[in-house]
Amino acid sequence: MKRSSVLLACTGTFLFVLSCSKMQPSAPADDMILDGPVAGLSPEQNAQFLRGDVAFNDDIFTRETGLGPIFVSTSCGSCHAGDGKGHPFTTLTRFGQSDSSGNTWLHLGGPQLQNRALPGFQPEVLPAGVGASRFTPPANTGLGFIDAVADADILAMADPDDADGDGISGVPNWIRMKSYVKERQGSHSRAGRYIGRFGKKAGAYDLLQQTASAYNQDMGITSLYEPYDVYSGEETDPEISTQTVLDVVFYLKTLKAPVQRRQNEAEVIAGGAVFSAIGCNKCHTPQLKTGASPISALAYRTFAPYTDLLMHDMGPELDDGYTEGTATTAEWRTPALWGLGLSKNAQGGQYFLMHDGRATSIESAILMHGGEAAAVRSRYQGLGADEKNKLIRFLESL
Numbered sequence: 001m002k003r004s005s006v007l008l009a010c011t012g013t014f015l016f017v018l019s020c021s022k023m024q025p026s027a028p029a030d031d032m033i034l035d036g037p038v039a040g041l042s043p044e045q046n047a048q049f050l051r052g053d054v055a056f057n058d059d060i061f062t063r064e065t066g067l068g069p070i071f072v073s074t075s076c077g078s079c080h081a082g083d084g085k086g087h088p089f090t091t092l093t094r095f096g097q098s099d100s101s102g103n104t105w106l107h108l109g110g111p112q113l114q115n116r117a118l119p120g121f122q123p124e125v126l127p128a129g130v131g132a133s134r135f136t137p138p139a140n141t142g143l144g145f146i147d148a149v150a151d152a153d154i155l156a157m158a159d160p161d162d163a164d165g166d167g168i169s170g171v172p173n174w175i176r177m178k179s180y181v182k183e184r185q186g187s188h189s190r191a192g193r194y195i196g197r198f199g200k201k202a203g204a205y206d207l208l209q210q211t212a213s214a215y216n217q218d219m220g221i222t223s224l225y226e227p228y229d230v231y232s233g234e235e236t237d238p239e240i241s242t243q244t245v246l247d248v249v250f251y252l253k254t255l256k257a258p259v260q261r262r263q264n265e266a267e268v269i270a271g272g273a274v275f276s277a278i279g280c281n282k283c284h285t286p287q288l289k290t291g292a293s294p295i296s297a298l299a300y301r302t303f304a305p306y307t308d309l310l311m312h313d314m315g316p317e318l319d320d321g322y323t324e325g326t327a328t329t330a331e332w333r334t335p336a337l338w339g340l341g342l343s344k345n346a347q348g349g350q351y352f353l354m355h356d357g358r359a360t361s362i363e364s365a366i367l368m369h370g371g372e373a374a375a376v377r378s379r380y381q382g383l384g385a386d387e388k389n390k391l392i393r394f395l396e397s398l
């Protein structure tokens, strides 16, 4: 852990279970922290990681540095504190339809609600009678591994017509590609659309799109990639350098994956077996592998994110009335479960799970699974108390 992060933890913005007196002088164990680079970076790559880290956490935008004029927050780190999951206090609201087919509310800074404004400007208000979705910030860890999975491997997990008859039919979200985004090697397309993989509905193709649009949509910061002012819609000079955007993208790509803890405990091992036996693994795919990557530390690795990166219809309770790409209102991209047990450390000592943080425990998150996951949820409900406990113990170890 860098000294700056320890300082941050002790000034209280980063909510960590350990008190500061316990944290110093002995820093928390490596498997308890999220804010570090993957192993095997070159010195130049480490330097870029650190530049991205500073821009992500310490660049707090003001009117002078381009903030707004309408915005949601003032830094990446204010929502993604310590790179862990965010809190319901820092949700984003999106409404309408993000694709070209019919959002009539795209004039003010796109589908996201910019609910704050500099003095002299009107913040955006939610139009009446339109579906709106509230998203809590996801953790940002291990995203470079997810970025480096080959499209062919994602498609191999899809079962659009439910050919195996298990009631589960994961599909990719086919999105329109931003003009500034470069295709990955081996990218698949269909009717001019590409596979999205970042965001809760997988609306972003890669981490450059995610980052450039976060600067623009969340903070009102224009860049070479997203040059349109969030308020006037007019093209402006970049308010952030291209190098800084690329440093942040590199930082996101090389943030290490969370490390499983207590993996040799008998209960954890037994809980992992329950996870597969009742079919949680049909969507939360335990292991994936990366393909080629210009960052050698990420190329051809096996990693354990517990997601298939596909969209699933989760039933009417989780339907948010908001669509992205080809994803329908009840569809969500299976979230990675790695880091799950650590997420409440970043959420003020309490879990806020599912896309909007409505589940305050792992068990309640499981019980909210409907739609394609309804049969698996019933199998969970049919377990004895002992098996349920083992399953939760396993999930907490991730």
Ligand SMILES: [Ca+2]
Residues within 6 Å of the ligand: 066, 067, 068, 069, 219, 220, 221, 222, 239
């Ligand atoms: Ca601006």
Ligand SMILES: [Ca+2]
Residues within 6 Å of the ligand: 108, 109, 110, 111, 112, 113, 114, 124
């Ligand atoms: Ca907007």
Ligand SMILES: [Ca+2]
Residues within 6 Å of the ligand: 159, 162, 163, 164, 165, 166, 167, 168, 169, 170
């Ligand atoms: Ca199936």
